[in-house]
Amino acid sequence: PLVALHNFIFQLTEIFLSSFENAAGSKNEAKTTWVFKLFSLLGPHASATGLKAYSDFVQ
Known part of the structure; x- marks a missing residue:
C-alpha cells in the first residue's frame, strides 16, 4: 500500500504540474x-x- 500511495502522489503531482503549466501558458492567474x-x-x-x-511563473 505504501508504494501504491507514493505512485499515486507522484502521478497527481505530474497531473497538477501539467495543469499548472497549461494555466500559466494561457496567463490564467486564477487557475494558476x-x-x-x-x-x-x-x-x-x-x-x-x-x-x-x-x-518560474512569476519571474
Whole structure:
C-alpha cells in the first residue's frame, strides 16, 4: 500500500504540474493560483515542485 500511495502522489503531482503549466501558458492567474494550492495537499515533495513551478511563473 505504501508504494501504491507514493505512485499515486507522484502521478497527481505530474497531473497538477501539467495543469499548472497549461494555466500559466494561457496567463490564467486564477487557475494558476488554484492549481498551485493543490500541490501542498500532496506533501513536501509535491509542495516543492509546486513552489518551483510558481516561482518560474512569476519571474
